[in-house]
Amino acid sequence: MKKDFWSKSRVVVFGGGNWGTVLANLATRNCAEVLVIVRTEEQARSVNSTKTNSEYLPDFKLSDKIKAVSTFDKAFEAGPAQAVIWAIPSKPTREQAKLMAKYFTGEEILIHATKGVEAGTLKRMSTVLKEEIPCPRIGVLSGPNLAHEVARGDPAGTIIASRFEEVIQSGRAIFTSPTFKVFGSSDMIGVEWCGVLKNVLAIAAGCVDSLGLGWNARATLLTGGLAEMVRFGTVLGAETQTFLGLAGLGDMLATCSSPLSRNYRVGQGIGQGKTLAEVVDSLGSVAEGVYTAESVWQYAQTRDINMPITRGVYALTHGQLSPAEFVKQTLAAY
Amino acid sequence: MSNLETLKFRSDPGVLFSQHAMAPGAISNFEAIRSKVVDSVVERTMNDFSPAQYEMLLGESLFSERRRIYKQKNATLEYLFIRKRIKADEKLWKKVQQGLLKSVVESDRKKLMRDAVTHYADEIGGHFSPKVYNFTTRTLPLAFNWLLNAASLKRIAPWKQVEMLDTRLRVYGEIEHLQRLSQKGTILLVPTHQSNIDSVLIGYIIHLMQLPPFAYGAGLNLFTNPVISYFMSNLGAYTVDRQKNSPLYKSVLKNYSTEILKRGVHSIFFPAGGRVRSGAIETHVKLGLLGTALQAQIENYQENKPNPNVYIVPMTTGYHFVLEASSLIDEYLEQSGKHKFMATDGDEPLILWKFLKFFWKLFSQDSSVQVRIGRPLDVFGNFVDENGRSIGPNGTTIDPKSWLTSGGELKADTQRDQQYIVGLGKKIGERYHRENIVLTSHLCAYSYFRMLRKTYRELDLYRFLRLSLSQRTVLFSDFLAEAVSCYKLVRHAANRGELFLSEELRVLKLEDWIQDGLRQLGMFHESKVMRKQDQTLYTEDMNLLYYYRNRLTGYGFDPLGRDENKLLGEFDEKGFLV
Numbered sequence: 001m002k003k004d005f006w007s008k009s010r011v012v013v014f015g016g017g018n019w020g021t022v023l024a025n026l027a028t029r030n031c032a033e034v035l036v037i038v039r040t041e042e043q044a045r046s047v048n049s050t051k052t053n054s055e056y057l058p059d060f061k062l063s064d065k066i067k068a069v070s071t072f073d074k075a076f077e078a079g080p081a082q083a084v085i086w087a088i089p090s091k092p093t094r095e096q097a098k099l100m101a102k103y104f105t106g107e108e109i110l111i112h113a114t115k116g117v118e119a120g121t122l123k124r125m126s127t128v129l130k131e132e133i134p135c136p137r138i139g140v141l142s143g144p145n146l147a148h149e150v151a152r153g154d155p156a157g158t159i160i161a162s163r164f165e166e167v168i169q170s171g172r173a174i175f176t177s178p179t180f181k182v183f184g185s186s187d188m189i190g191v192e193w194c195g196v197l198k199n200v201l202a203i204a205a206g207c208v209d210s211l212g213l214g215w216n217a218r219a220t221l222l223t224g225g226l227a228e229m230v231r232f233g234t235v236l237g238a239e240t241q242t243f244l245g246l247a248g249l250g251d252m253l254a255t256c257s258s259p260l261s262r263n264y265r266v267g268q269g270i271g272q273g274k275t276l277a278e279v280v281d282s283l284g285s286v287a288e289g290v291y292t293a294e295s296v297w298q299y300a301q302t303r304d305i306n307m308p309i310t311r312g313v314y315a316l317t318h319g320q321l322s323p324a325e326f327v328k329q330t331l332a333a334y
Numbered sequence: 335m336s337n338l339e340t341l342k343f344r345s346d347p348g349v350l351f352s353q354h355a356m357a358p359g360a361i362s363n364f365e366a367i368r369s370k371v372v373d374s375v376v377e378r379t380m381n382d383f384s385p386a387q388y389e390m391l392l393g394e395s396l397f398s399e400r401r402r403i404y405k406q407k408n409a410t411l412e413y414l415f416i417r418k419r420i421k422a423d424e425k426l427w428k429k430v431q432q433g434l435l436k437s438v439v440e441s442d443r444k445k446l447m448r449d450a451v452t453h454y455a456d457e458i459g460g461h462f463s464p465k466v467y468n469f470t471t472r473t474l475p476l477a478f479n480w481l482l483n484a485a486s487l488k489r490i491a492p493w494k495q496v497e498m499l500d501t502r503l504r505v506y507g508e509i510e511h512l513q514r515l516s517q518k519g520t521i522l523l524v525p526t527h528q529s530n531i532d533s534v535l536i537g538y539i540i541h542l543m544q545l546p547p548f549a550y551g552a553g554l555n556l557f558t559n560p561v562i563s564y565f566m567s568n569l570g571a572y573t574v575d576r577q578k579n580s581p582l583y584k585s586v587l588k589n590y591s592t593e594i595l596k597r598g599v600h601s602i603f604f605p606a607g608g609r610v611r612s613g614a615i616e617t618h619v620k621l622g623l624l625g626t627a628l629q630a631q632i633e634n635y636q637e638n639k640p641n642p643n644v645y646i647v648p649m650t651t652g653y654h655f656v657l658e659a660s661s662l663i664d665e666y667l668e669q670s671g672k673h674k675f676m677a678t679d680g681d682e683p684l685i686l687w688k689f690l691k692f693f694w695k696l697f698s699q700d701s702s703v704q705v706r707i708g709r710p711l712d713v714f715g716n717f718v719d720e721n722g723r724s725i726g727p728n729g730t731t732i733d734p735k736s737w738l739t740s741g742g743e744l745k746a747d748t749q750r751d752q753q754y755i756v757g758l759g760k761k762i763g764e765r766y767h768r769e770n771i772v773l774t775s776h777l778c779a780y781s782y783f784r785m786l787r788k789t790y791r792e793l794d795l796y797r798f799l800r801l802s803l804s805q806r807t808v809l810f811s812d813f814l815a816e817a818v819s820c821y822k823l824v825r826h827a828a829n830r831g832e833l834f835l836s837e838e839l840r841v842l843k844l845e846d847w848i849q850d851g852l853r854q855l856g857m858f859h860e861s862k863v864m865r866k867q868d869q870t871l872y873t874e875d876m877n878l879l880y881y882y883r884n885r886l887t888g889y890g891f892d893p894l895g896r897d898e899n900k901l902l903g904e905f906d907e908k909g910f911l912v
Binding site: 002005098101102104105106107131132133134136137163164165166 | 714716726727728729730732733736737739740741742743747749750753754756757
């Protein structure tokens with residue numbers, strides 16, 4: 001690859017949520033042009049005029065190089081991008097990928113930062129993207145990356161996993177900054193599942209924390225949860241090592257301790273005796289972990305994988321268990 | 335039964351059984367370019383390695399070659415046939431040995447290396463003689479038709495020949511598509527491999543499809559018989575010696591394949607590397623040779639050749655009986671299915687009478703071989719349309735050049751290309767399953783095995799295969815019931831596009847296809863694979879039953895999810911939870 005390839009490149013970030021915005025801003029350091037696709041024309045105008053994302057990251061000043069657009073046509077009107085960063089939730093991913101397919105030339109690097117799986121099929125996001133978009137070089141970015149902290153410039157690391165060395169190198173070239181370090185992995189299955197499974201655990205952690213059970217209970221829960229993640233992941237072809245790295249243990253520690261995480265807050269809410277519907281009302285959106293717990297638990301049953309915590313979270317979110325019973329069943333069982 | 339005799343299913347009309355001339359192709363003047371091919375193979379191989387590696391490579395090759403020569407010299411019968419080859423090998427490696435013993439100043443390593451590489455390249459390099467080809471393609475049908483009718487003595491006279499070859503050798507699938515693509519690029523045909531008969535049969539089918547002759551890698555074991563060897567080596571076959579496993583040899587072999595693909599010579603590989611031992615459809619294919627297709631295409635792009643693309647065409651062959659089934663399945667059970675890359679397998683020499691016996695049986699017993707030409711793929715495993723364009727998801731077309739461009743440059747990239755080939759290999763495995771034609775005999779074996787397996791659920795496979803005669807005897811009526819439910823399974827799978835049913839299965843009534851299946855199943859073997867007696871059904875050979883039944887594994891039909899250490903649908907590209 002030529003040395004100045006990325007510094008002359010155009011990058012399209014799909015998704016103007018907090019993580020998408022932060023990734024776009026990171027990319028401006030290393031790339032010539034960064035386009036963010038946001039939902040509405042007003043949002044695009046607001047981002048372009050104020051250089052902030054007032055909806056998600058109001059206090060964070062964006063780089064002048066960022067340009068927000070609201071349609072695919074506009075994003076690709078100046079020609080194909082060298083890289084596309086996929087940062088929208090898992091639910092609309094397939095549908096949006098279908099629409100975006102025709103804008104791809106096949107030369108792009110496609111990196112997604114979506115921590116979720118397709119409901120029902122349990123397909124990983126990279127599989128969904130591969131099925132819909134004629135672009136073979138796909139990678140995933142995942143790690144302990146709470147968007148606000150990365151935006152503030154606190155030191156953080158992340159993992160980009162792909163079967164293609166080229167994707168990892170490109171991801172490194174696009175996102176690396178003095179405070180943001182990018183590591184590589186070839187275990188895409190593992191990294192994607194880490195990002196998915198830890199959401200379930202965050203719900204459990206939120207619940208246990210809100211009951212005021214102390215560090216021992218918390219540590220027991222997280223350790224058991226990690227073991228569950230490994231059991232499940234290896235059945236699906238992931239490598240155990242991955243779960244002990246940044247994307248696994250790293251992400252889990254951050255998500256399960258931070259009140260910034262939506263999943264954690266769902267757990268907290270339920271721990272305080274609210275129903276799922278009430279918590280969701282107050283949060284404004286459902287956390288991925290709720291769907292994940294259901295699909296993962298169904299799948300684990302068919303494969304006979306021992307996952308007491310996931311089963312507990314599934315029952316908890318469906319009102320079949322009270323928080324106290326949940327603790328009794330999951331923690332006392334160890 | 336009346337049904338069976340009057341209904342004659344025939345091949346796709348795109349397959350021309352009447353006499354026709356050889357279609358011209360890049361291989362027609364192969365003799366003229368052969369020396370050039372060999373030269374560039376040598377150059378390529380020399381460039382694959384740095385001078386610093388020569389010493390090590392030569393040493394390694396010398397070691398493995400001397401072992402091989404020693405082993406082959408002691409295999410008396412085989413040695414008789416390949417004496418000439420071995421003598422030449424010995425001479426070369428002696429020279430290498432003497433050279434390596436001297437210092438670098440006294441003997442040039444590069445020259446030794448070149449000698450060894452040239453020796454390999456020359457051995458691998460095939461020949462093609464249009465004369466032999468024309469002779470063969472004219473005589474074979476006559477012989478076949480005669481054989482076909484000789485089975486019934488009444489019809490032996492030429493004017494009474496009513497049976498035609500096209501009812502026995504039935505070819506279906508994307509024939510026209512393949513014919514068109516062969517004009518637009520280089521075809522790499524990748525058939526499933528069950529029997530030594532495959533190479534001969536496929537070569538003939540290619541002629542029937544009016545395609546130019548294909549080059550193919552044939553195991554050295556096929557060259558041991560002088561008669562077959564004569565035909566093989568003049569019909570475009572190049573030699574693959576599985577006993578040679580030095581990195582140097584593999585590199586020469588790959589370069590030969592790349593070189594002929596680049597020159598537009600259509601080729602055949604058996605991507606599984608050898609005959610499949612278990613009887614199942616191949617899921618894992620070897621990637622080494624497959625990678626040469628991608629390599630050739632990249633180089634063609636770089637050199638701006640007119641028809642740069644290589645198209646991969648999967649093909650499946652369905653046999654009611656496989657000559658070598660018995661030894662294959664024994665080997666499989668012994669090794670539990672593992673065989674290493676180009677492992678030195680016990681490929682038995684292809685004996686002429688066996689070969690004739692196969693065709694005799696095929697014709698005399700009213701049996702058939704069914705072949706399906708699969709949907710063509712590009713080098714990444716994408717489907718290709720009639721004009722040779724790669725089709726992407728959601729109605730997009732793919733420019734393969736863009737997939738091969740990294741950082742703005744079109745070039746080879748070892749790690750990237752390896753991943754593409756992994757993807758292609760997976761896709762071929764998946765296509766094999768989908769293009770598979772289920773024969774009546776397969777379904778009979780599958781149903782019977784399944785019902786037994788349900789009864790003896792708790793036994794592991796090896797104990798299960800040793801059931802006593804009384805244990806494995808079942809009521810015929812029970813078998814019928816099981817066959818009905820298995821038929822539903824495959825019927826639904828066929829509707830979902832996961833496999834194809836043979837015409838017999840699609841058209842005939844239950845009793846008729848079962849009768850057909852029982853009669854045809856492994857009819858060549860000494861022990862009957864399934865025998866109906868009065869109202870009972872039993873097998874004389876559990877291993878053979880297992881072999882034929884395995885053809886329908888890999889579809890998630892099994893009642894035991896954990897069968898063969900594999901969870902149901904594990905790592906299944908078709909999706910989870912099926």
